[in-house]
Each structure stands twice: as C-alpha cells, then as structure tokens.
Amino acid sequence: MTWSRRLIIYFFLALGTVITIYPLLFSFLAGFWDKDLFGGAARLMPIPDKWLTTKYAMFFGNDAFRPFLNSFLRVFWYAFYITVMAVLIGYVLSRLRFPGRKLFFVFILAVQLIPSSLMFIPTYVEMARFPLIGGNDLMGQGGTGFINHPLVLYVMIGGASFMWVYLFRQAMNGLPKDYEEAAYIDGSGFFRTLFLIIVPIQKPIIATIILSNAIATWNDFLTPFIYISDQKFMTMAGYVGLLVSRLTAFGSRDYPLVFALATVTTIPPLLIFLFMQKYIVQGFASAGIKG
Amino acid sequence: MKTNKSSFLLRNREPLLALAIIGPFLLWYLIINLFPLVTGFLLGFMEWNGLTASPKWVGLNNLKVFFETPSYLSSLWKQLYIGLLCLTVNVAVAFFLALLLNMPLRGRGFFRSAFYIPSITSVATTTAVLLSLLQPQGGGLNGFLETIGMNPIIWTYSPFWMTFWIVVYYTWRSVGPTAIIWLAGLQSIDPTLYEVGKIDGAGRWQLIRYVTIPGLRPIAAYIMITGIIAVMQMWDLVMLISRGGPTGATDVLAYRVYRDGLQSFNLGMAGASSLVLGVLTLLLSFVYLRIFLKGEED
Missing domain, CATH: 1.10.3720.10 (MetI-like)
Known part of the structure; x- marks a missing residue:
C-alpha cells in the first residue's frame, strides 16, 4: 500500500472516530455549565468558561441516586436470569435426549422472530390486568396491576432472550463430550459436571452473555419510561429518557442537568466496554456469523 | 412399588431432567408472552379502551x-x-x-x-x-x-x-x-x-x-x-x-x-x-x- 492511500484511510478512520466520540465529550463538558449561560452558548464544543460542578453534584443530592441503584439491581437480575437460562437450557438441548427436543429447538428460533411491535400494547394490558398484583383481584380488576409496580422491571422476558440459549447450545455442540464423560465415569453428577467442568471451559461465551445483557438492561429506557412513574422505582436510563422527552415539551430546559446525568449514566457501560470489549465485540460477531 | 418407581425415574432420567430444567423457564416465558401474542392478533378486531368496559368485537x-x-x-x-x-x-x-x-x-x-x-x-x-x-x-x-x-x-x-x-x-x-x-x-x-x-x-x-x-x-x-x-x-x-x-x-x-x-x-x-x-x-x-x-x- 502506498503511503498516500494509507493516509487517506487513516483520515477516514480518524474522522469516524471524532464523530463517534464527539457526543460523549459534548455531554461531559456541557454538564459543567450553568443552565442560563448554556442556553445562549451556541458552541459546537461547549468548553465552559466557568467550571461548575453543581449539576454533577445533583446526582448524589436529590432524585438520581435511587434510580442509579435500581439500574444496578435490574442489571444484576437480568444478567443472572438470562445467563442461567442460556447455560442450563443450552446445555440440556445439546446433551440430553428427550421427546420434543427438535420441536423445542424450533420454538427457540421462532420466538425470536415475533415482532415486538405486535406484543407491545397487549403486554401493557396484561401487566395492567395481572391477577392478584397491585390491588387486582383474581380477574385482574380493581387495581393497577404491574403498572408503576417495582416488580414490573423484573418480570418481563422477551423472545429475543432465547438468542442466548441458541448461542450457548451452538457453543456446546462445538465441544467434544470427552471432558464430561471422564467426569461422569468418576461419579460426578449432572449439575456438578455442568458447573465444575463445562462452565470453566465455556467462560468466554458466558462472559459475553453476562456483559451483553448487563449493558442492554442498563441502557433500556423504554420499559421504565412506559411502566414506571414513581421516582422510587425508576432506573437511571428511564429517568434521563424522561428528562430528555421533557426537553422538547416544556418551557424550562435544564440542559446541563440532563447532560450531567446522561454522562454519569454512560460511565458504567463505558467502563465495562473498555475493560471487557474482547468478550462483547467477539460475542456479537459470533452471534452474527452463527445466526 | 418402590423399585418400580425408581426404575421409571432411571429409565426416563434424561427426559425428566430436561423437563425439570426447561419447564420453569418455559412456563414463565409463556405466562408473560402467550396472552400478548394471542391478543396481539385479536386486539386489532376489537374496540376497547382497556380500562373498565369489556372489549367489543368489531371485526375488520x-x-x-x-x-x-x-x-x-x-x-x-x-x-x-x-x-x-x-x-x-x-x-x-x-x-x-x-x-x-x-x-x-x-x-x-x-x-x-x-x-x-x-x-x-x-x-x-x-x-x-x-x-x-x-x-x-x-x-x-x-x-x-x-x-x-x-x-x-x-x-x-x-x-x-x-x-x-x-x-x-x-x-x-x-x-x-x-x-x-x-x-x-x-x-x-x-x-x-x-x-x-x-x-x-x-x-x-x-x-x-x-x-x-x-x-x-x-x-x-x-x-x-x-x-x-x-x-x-x-x-x-x-x-x-x-x-x-x-x-x-x-x-x-x-x-x-x-x-x-x-x-x-x-x-x-x-x-x-x-x-x-x-x-x-x-x-x-x-x-x-x-x-x-x-x-x-x-
């Protein structure tokens, strides 16, 4: 490759990098502004004239800390649930023989294709009319069900999550049975073998499942945005989404506050990505190749 | 009796194990998704405000x-x-x-x-x-x-x-x-x-x-x-x-x-x-x- 071609390629790559990183930098800087000053700033790169930490401090002060904790709880729950589901069912599908195995495998592929737009409104109705929750009677009448109920952020599970089952099953199918058979001969049981032999071997794919679901759950703002109105039960992404949706609707526009909270919200997934990107990027690519 | 039962368990060990593991996850998925999936196809043919009154079938x-x-x-x-x-x-x-x-x-x-x-x-x-x-x-x-x-x-x-x-x-x-x-x-x-x-x-x-x-x-x-x-x-x-x-x-x-x-x-x-x-x-x-x-x- 000639040096001039190399230069052109680097130019495009560098330009792309500037564009991808720019909004994060903008958000970080704009969080240091005063609301009124920022309103007239009109800068592409909002380097503050005066660095104010009041907006960032508000994260610890009033409303934002609780949503931050809720986000963590929700991330732990879904990363745990989906990973356990993927490992257990993926292992069963790959190794056990049972009637209906083929059918269940087709089921796993089919549920991933159901358009979520079709399920959106009926799911809301079901949540609102869920029996014996949130003041509802056995017929689902009388209360508000899961709407604005703290558990609503933990009970929902979509067909897309079966992608991870599929991925783990594929990983198991690519692994010879020799290790397990040696363990079985030594008298190790089903779960013992799974946790002591299989899980350590499949660590990379398990890391992919945990991290990808953690980031996706952390960033999901629609579920809390739609189902939660009480600040106590809100998550961070939902809270920021709510503030952003108000930016276009109401008069008072505290952009710096939104940017400070948005920046804080971006830090956890960014840290996960920077330190564990190998698992996230490769896992994502392999999902594409195998799917 | 007891030997019969345990031999049934032994003979069907893998299907039972599969059922015990898949069952709970499948059940929860169906509880959450079966109703919306069915209603997703039916809701378009009804008139409903979702609150008090029951849905009314209005066809196409x-x-x-x-x-x-x-x-x-x-x-x-x-x-x-x-x-x-x-x-x-x-x-x-x-x-x-x-x-x-x-x-x-x-x-x-x-x-x-x-x-x-x-x-x-x-x-x-x-x-x-x-x-x-x-x-x-x-x-x-x-x-x-x-x-x-x-x-x-x-x-x-x-x-x-x-x-x-x-x-x-x-x-x-x-x-x-x-x-x-x-x-x-x-x-x-x-x-x-x-x-x-x-x-x-x-x-x-x-x-x-x-x-x-x-x-x-x-x-x-x-x-x-x-x-x-x-x-x-x-x-x-x-x-x-x-x-x-x-x-x-x-x-x-x-x-x-x-x-x-x-x-x-x-x-x-x-x-x-x-x-x-x-x-x-x-x-x-x-x-x-x-x-x-x-x-x-x-």
Whole structure:
C-alpha cells in the first residue's frame, strides 16, 4: 500500500472516530455549565468558561441516586436470569435426549422472530390486568396491576432472550463430550459436571452473555419510561429518557442537568466496554456469523 | 412399588431432567408472552379502551379505518421510508468502514473499539446532545453556522432536516456493530479463493463479484433481516428527537401505536396498527430471504 492511500484511510478512520466520540465529550463538558449561560452558548464544543460542578453534584443530592441503584439491581437480575437460562437450557438441548427436543429447538428460533411491535400494547394490558398484583383481584380488576409496580422491571422476558440459549447450545455442540464423560465415569453428577467442568471451559461465551445483557438492561429506557412513574422505582436510563422527552415539551430546559446525568449514566457501560470489549465485540460477531 | 418407581425415574432420567430444567423457564416465558401474542392478533378486531368496559368485537372495522384514514397510511409510509433510509445508510456506511478495517493497518483494534462505543450508550442519554445542537437559538450548530457567516437554520421546523438527523443518529449508534459483523463476514471468506482467482487471472472487480459478494451472502441476510426488524418498530429515538414533528413529518407508525394505545387508550386502533406493522415486518423479512435464497441457487 502506498503511503498516500494509507493516509487517506487513516483520515477516514480518524474522522469516524471524532464523530463517534464527539457526543460523549459534548455531554461531559456541557454538564459543567450553568443552565442560563448554556442556553445562549451556541458552541459546537461547549468548553465552559466557568467550571461548575453543581449539576454533577445533583446526582448524589436529590432524585438520581435511587434510580442509579435500581439500574444496578435490574442489571444484576437480568444478567443472572438470562445467563442461567442460556447455560442450563443450552446445555440440556445439546446433551440430553428427550421427546420434543427438535420441536423445542424450533420454538427457540421462532420466538425470536415475533415482532415486538405486535406484543407491545397487549403486554401493557396484561401487566395492567395481572391477577392478584397491585390491588387486582383474581380477574385482574380493581387495581393497577404491574403498572408503576417495582416488580414490573423484573418480570418481563422477551423472545429475543432465547438468542442466548441458541448461542450457548451452538457453543456446546462445538465441544467434544470427552471432558464430561471422564467426569461422569468418576461419579460426578449432572449439575456438578455442568458447573465444575463445562462452565470453566465455556467462560468466554458466558462472559459475553453476562456483559451483553448487563449493558442492554442498563441502557433500556423504554420499559421504565412506559411502566414506571414513581421516582422510587425508576432506573437511571428511564429517568434521563424522561428528562430528555421533557426537553422538547416544556418551557424550562435544564440542559446541563440532563447532560450531567446522561454522562454519569454512560460511565458504567463505558467502563465495562473498555475493560471487557474482547468478550462483547467477539460475542456479537459470533452471534452474527452463527445466526 | 418402590423399585418400580425408581426404575421409571432411571429409565426416563434424561427426559425428566430436561423437563425439570426447561419447564420453569418455559412456563414463565409463556405466562408473560402467550396472552400478548394471542391478543396481539385479536386486539386489532376489537374496540376497547382497556380500562373498565369489556372489549367489543368489531371485526375488520379497525383495519378499514386504518386503510381509509390518510394519517395512518402516511404514518405507515413514514415508518417504511425513514426506516429503510436508516437501514440503507447504516448498512452502506458500515460496509465501507468494514472494508477500511479489513486492511492491514496499525491501530485497527483502536478504531474498531471507537466505532463500537456509540452502541453501548443509551438512546436516552445521547439524543440529548442532538437536541441541544439543533436548538434554533443557542444551539451549537446554528452558532457554528453564524461564525462561518451562514444563515442559521430552524432545524426543528424542517421535515427534511429532522428526517436527516434521525437517520444520522440511527447510523451513528448502529454503525459500529454492523461494521463488526461485515468485518467478520469479510474475514470468514477463505483467502485461498482469492489466490485461486488471481492465478486464474481475475481482476480486482471480478474478485469482488465472484468471491467477496457470494461469500458475504449469509452475513448480508443476517444484517438485513435484523435491520428490517429493528427499523420497522423503531420509535424511541423518533419520540426523543422530533416527537414525530414537524407537523407529523416524522410521525412513524410505531410511535403512533404508543400514543393511540397508552395515551388515548384506543387499544383497538393501536392493535390494528401493530398488526399491520408486525405482518409487514414478517413479510419484508421473508421477501428479503426469498430474494437472497434465489440468488444462492445460481
């Protein structure tokens, strides 16, 4: 490759990098502004004239800390649930023989294709009319069900999550049975073998499942945005989404506050990505190749 | 008796174990999803405000209203063209990036990571930057235009520019992962095929035509189908960036479903719209698969 071609390629790559990183930098800087000053700033790169930490401090002060904790709880729950589901069912599908195995495998592929737009409104109705929750009677009448109920952020599970089952099953199918058979001969049981032999071997794919679901759950703002109105039960992404949706609707526009909270919200997934990107990027690519 | 029972357990050890493990997960999935799936198909044929009164069967009436009301049809059209615009631009830019990242260069890993970063941020946090930049007064973009001596643009009043920024935002956020998949596809092509082609005297374009493109088919199908599914139900970023405006110019159908269903409690029309969207999504995916599989045969 000639040096001039190399230069052109680097130019495009560098330009792309500037564009991808720019909004994060903008958000970080704009969080240091005063609301009124920022309103007239009109800068592409909002380097503050005066660095104010009041907006960032508000994260610890009033409303934002609780949503931050809720986000963590929700991330732990879904990363745990989906990973356990993927490992257990993926292992069963790959190794056990049972009637209906083929059918269940087709089921796993089919549920991933159901358009979520079709399920959106009926799911809301079901949540609102869920029996014996949130003041509802056995017929689902009388209360508000899961709407604005703290558990609503933990009970929902979509067909897309079966992608991870599929991925783990594929990983198991690519692994010879020799290790397990040696363990079985030594008298190790089903779960013992799974946790002591299989899980350590499949660590990379398990890391992919945990991290990808953690980031996706952390960033999901629609579920809390739609189902939660009480600040106590809100998550961070939902809270920021709510503030952003108000930016276009109401008069008072505290952009710096939104940017400070948005920046804080971006830090956890960014840290996960920077330190564990190998698992996230490769896992994502392999999902594409195998799917 | 006891020996019988234990021999039954022994004989059916694997099916029972499978049932015990799959059962609870499957049951929970069905509890949450079976009702919405069935109702998803039925809701479009009912009239219901979802609160107190029971749903009333109205047959094809909702669908009739849908196809006779210009605003619904234009929302459907907007979902299609804004969606396909997002998809096309994203896929094309991602392919270009993948070609660059596939070259033997220093620092490829760094650029690959950098392009991936937008996709790990939440739509909620990064749309705010765009909103701030597009503000007519005190917004960063107009400030920039003024410093270089151009007239400011009232972005939010322009259907063209709001569509443009939605496409830009969508591409910004999705291009990294799509490029990674393209890249995986490029790297999965057996390099000996290129060697053989070169020996047979194929030029660069012939190599692309007869080696690269056929080798990328499965990946292209994956990217297009997941992409179609994504853009056909996209409304979150539309809600945050433009609220469907100006004057409904970016009011995609999926956003309308949200407003019909959860703000006006017109569940019947929301159901009918979702049905149209859902069926169309499946149809588009099948058409794409069909074309793609046909290409495979020759």
